[in-house]
Every structure is written in structure tokens, then in C-alpha cells.
Amino acid sequence: MTPFVWMFIKTYENLREFIINDKSITTLIQMEYSAFEEATVPICSFVLQNKKANEPGLYFRLSDFKGGMEIQKEKVLEAIANPDCGYFYEAQQSNFSKVPGSPVAYWAGKSIIADFEKGESLSKIASPRVGLQTGENDRFVRLWHEVGSPKTFFKAATKEEAEYTHRKWFPYNKGGDFRKWYGNNEYVVNWENDGFEIRHFTDQHGKLRSRPQNTDTYFRESITWSKISSGTIAFRYKPFGHIYDVAGTSIFTEHNKLLYLLAFCNSKVAMEIAKLLSPTINYEVGHIASFPIIFSNGNNQYIVSVSTKLILSSRNDWDSHEVSWDFQRHPLIRPVSRLADAFSAWQAECEQRFLQLKANEEELNRIFIEIYGLQNELTPEVTDKDVTVHRVFDTKDSVPESMQGSNYVRTKRDEIVSLISYAVGCMFGRYSLDVEGLAYAGGEWESSKYSTIIPDKDNIIPICDDDYFDDDITGRFVKWVETVYGSDTLEENLKFIADALGGKGTPREVIRSYFLNDFYADHCKTYQKRPIYWLFDSGKKNGFKALIYMHRYQSDLLARMRTDYVHEQQERYRTQLAHLADALEHASGSERVKLTKKQKALQDQSLEIQKYEEKIHHLADQNISIDLDDGVKHNYALFADVLAKIK
Secondary structure, three states, X not given: OEEHHHHOOHHHXXXXXXXXXXXXXXXXXXXXXXXXXOOOOOEEXXXXXXXXXXXXXXXXXXXXXXXXXXXXXXXXXXXXHOXXXXXXXXXXXXXXXXXXXXXXXXXXXXXXXXXXXXXXXXXXXXXXXXXXXXXXXXXXXXXXXXXXXXXXXXXXXXXXXXXXXXXXXXXXXXXXXXXXXXXXXXXXXXOHHHHHHHXXXXXXXXOEOOEOOOHHHOOOOEEEEOOXXXXXXXXXXXXXXXXXXXXXOEEEOOXXXXXXXXXXXXXXXXXXXXXXXXXXXXXXXXXXXXXXXXXXXXXXXXHHHHHHHXXXXXXXXXXXXXXXXXXXXXXXXXXXXXXXXXXXXXXXXHHHHHHHHHHHHHHHHHHHHHHOOOOOOOOOOOOHHHOXXXXXEOOHHHOOHHHOOOOOEEEHHHHHHHHHHHHHXXXXXXXXXXXXXXXXXXXXXXXXXXXXXXXXXXXXXXXXXXXXXXXXXXXXXXHHHHHXXXXXXXXXXXXXXXXXXXXXXXXXXXXXXXXXXXXXXXXXXXXXXXXXXXXEEOOOOOOOEEEEEHHHOOXXXXXXXXXXHHHHHHHHHHHHHHHHHHHHHHOOHHHHHHHHHHXXXXXXXXXXXXXXXHHHHHHHOOOXXXXXXXXXXXXXXXXXXXXXXXX
């Protein structure tokens, strides 16, 4: 009885070859991952015969049966009584050596073994490669939205072009979540001056810490996969412009072959082969390099065309969210006056894309199952939860069972939250209703980009529990909705927004409550705890809250915030408390109880903002500057005493 890794991983390849050539596996039971409570690793139990024999070995695959050793015992006895149970196998171990690496893939059928003999290994058609190890990602890698756009370049076709741009930050492929065809474009890496700083990054003893591997492939178009998967492996197309790391391993070849390989690698056939080569969750370059590739002359061009459609569908889905650097405009901004109509149109568009992508994937599965002769082992159907473009539902309760477990489920609330985020971007000038894509993310400010909505002049937008300021975020948002969809439908649209957000009160009260209590948590989640809008927050009493846009920060911002907003808010509290004191002299009964409660709340807020003003004053006097290249984590920490905690 041992851990079962010896059956599959490369470290034990010589051991497997020794057993295959000189010994015989008589019986082997591969147990469920955590069946043996005393073991902290997945195990197998087996009997070896101390000679080579021709009889097939008997194998029990109990991976799907949870419940401890009693269940495992029951299933073994059932399999002995009924060999057709579906998890009992007889296998000739000589077949193991026909699969690259000689894994003990006892469940492999004759057809898939024959595919390895008939096909050509992927490594002979393309070049799978491992990429850059920076030596310290915190130093050299950022989420793309953290840094300034003037120092970033997304479309360098070659190393020479990248160097010629004199930019610092370039797309960096780090693998990422389960997503097929296109996406996970999130990071940038410091490759300024052909990676000079990374290439010369050493420890205190002068030893090189970084490892820039296969640099001749940097910036070339490729397909990539995440090395560590939760089970199903997903491949994505990367257009030219990317550097890649060890977790975003990549494959390079000419364009049409690349698209053919992408189609195959995302098929159920490839997944079945991947399970033979690496039944663990780790998919190394060597595993993918061993895929047997069989071209079908009659279908090659058609497969490439379907692959192209799938990339486009996935790209359109990815680019419809503001986390994409190719995001152009929010999908709910349409030539309609009713937000409900815009939502319905977007929901239908997402559904159509989902169904078309699923149909295209199933078509490719059907073709590859036929090419590889696996009609008796696989079916082309794709489960809904394995389709990696978004579907939009009205509520969580309306999500069907078939989508449970998918990361690509969105609700009406999600879409409204993202619309609010886009609106806030317009208020700060990150986006503009007059131009597509990013309007400002550092560098020179161009006022000509803004006419429909003029961004906030001082880069400070207060969030209040009442109408204290003319440029309070709730009032600004209401004006934004009116500008985008028209005044005639304003109240209807505000109600649609409030209903989607949930909460009590009038639509404006619900929206105000959302900005006060939930906006920042949603923003931090969207931007992976690297927020671009920073929340200055006095504390739980909501004495003072204000948002700023990181890319517009200037060293005098805190001084302006203190005098123009904090002091103003303090004065308003003093005025209101004075009014309440007068009112309480003449109030009685329930009215007096209500006013006393209001007075206590205002006193708490006044005390909170008084303490907060001292903190702001201390930092304002320091006239702190920030460098966007340092990233959010470093810069945010400079103001930790006055900013909301990142959730």
C-alpha cells in the first residue's frame, strides 16, 4: 500500500518501466482520494508478481466512491461479483509503455492506445515552452489596471518592437482561472529595456534570482493553459504581445496549426488523453507535448474556422467587462430609454453567445471523437457548467441546476453593480461617454474627451448618508442615469436599479445605502483587492467617506480634502446638532424619541470625523507623492490610517 503518485508522475517513470519489463501487476486498487483516514495522501493497494507474466492484471478504480474504507471494501466485493460494474478493468501492462511516460493507465481502451501509436506527438508539430521566472513577482508583476497607461504597451509583436516603445509594462500570461478559448488577460510585467532589471536581478551574494527562459518566443502568438487545474484543463489563444511565466506555459507554431491544436486541446478527446498522462491536477509541458495529434485532411480547415469563431465569442465575452484592457463601453448602454430593455437585450445576447459556443464545442467534440475512433467511449455533449462564457439570470434563484458550480453565472444585480462601477469611472474620467475604452489612466489629461459627462474637477467624490454636498456620489449617479437614458424614464430606471440591488426605502435611498455600505466591497472584488478607486473612510459611524481615483492622485489631494470636505462636513454636523437642540426643547413623545436618536447618531459622527480630521491633517502635512509603478498594495499602505480596509 503506497501513495499512488508512482503510477503517473515523471519522477517514477524508471520504476514503472522496470515493473512493466520485469515484473507483473497482479491486482491494483486505486482508492478514493481520502478513503484511508490514516493517510494524508491518496493511496493505492497492489500485488506484484516477482516475474513477468502474460496474464492481464486486475484493476479496481474506486475514485468516485466517497465514504471511507467501508465503502471502498463494499465496492471491491461488488466488482468481484459483477465484473461489468464499470469500475473494474483487466489490462495488459505491456500497453502502458505505448503511452508516453508509461503511466499505469489501466482504464485506457484499445482505441486510445492505438491513437498514441498512430498520432504524432504535439512536440513534433509545435513548441511547448515554459516561460519567465521573475524571481520576485511582487517586485516585477502588476495587475494591468494598477499602473499608468502611458507606460504600458499591449501589442508588441516582437522583442525588438517592445524595446523600441520604451515602455515598462507588457502583458504577462500567468495562467489563471478555468477559461477556454480566450481571456485571463490580467497581468503586466516589467520588461523595460528588454527586461534589463529582471535579467540582472540577483540576491545579496550576486546569484541570479530570475530565470528568463525561452526569450525568443516572447510576444509571439500562442496557446496557453494553466499548469494547475481543478480537474478539467482549459486552453486559451493569446495574440501577439504577451510574455508568459511558468504557470502560463505556452505552445508556439504557425497560425493555422495553432488554431487546430487549440480546437483539439479543448476537446473531450484531449481531456481523456490528459487524464491518462496526468491523472493528478498538474499538467506540465511534458504532458501536453505528448498529446498524439492526428490531422484529418477533410476537416482541417473547418476545424480552424470553428476554432476562430470560438475565440471571437470568448473574446467578446471577456471584453464586455471592465477588467479587460480592451473593454470599450458598458453593454447596458444602448440606444434605448428603459434600462429594463437594455438589460433584456444584453441577457439575450449573452444567452445566444452561450448556446452558440456550446454548440460549436460539441461540433468539435463530434469531429475529434470520430477522428480518434472513440465513439464507443465518449459522447460530444458539453455540460452547461463547463461552458466558459457568461450567462445572465434575473436572480440567483433562477439559475438552473445545470449551471450550479459554474464561475460564469451572473445576475441582474451583478450587471447593475458593473453599470454603477462604469458610471463612477465616468465621474472620475477613467471612462467617457464620448470615447470608447479607457479615457484616462495616467499621463496627460485631455479635456476634449469629455462633453456629455464632465468628470469631477477635484478628484474627490463624497459618499454621504444625506444630501450634504452638491457633488455627492448619489446625486451624481442619478444625474448620470438621467443623461444616459433620458429624463422621461429616470424614475423607472432608478427603481429598476434599486430593485436589482435590493434593500428598503425609495430608489434613491436604496442607491445611497449601496454606495455607503456595499460599493467598495464590490469594487475590491472586481479589481482583485487592488482597487483603483480609493475609499477615504472615518469609520463605522459613516462620519466621512469619499472616493478618489488613484490615477489622478496629486500630492496636495489630502490637504484639499481636509479643507474642502472634512471641515465642511464638520460644520454641517455642528449646524444640524444646533437645529436638533432647538427642536428638542419643543418636542415630546415619539417625536422627542426620534429626535434624540438622530442627535445621538450625529454626535457619534461628529466625534468620529473629529478624530479622523487629525489623521488627515497629519498625512496632508507630509505632502505624500505616489508612483503608479509601485502598485496598489504599496501605495495604499501609505494611507492605511485613513483608507477603508480592502475586503
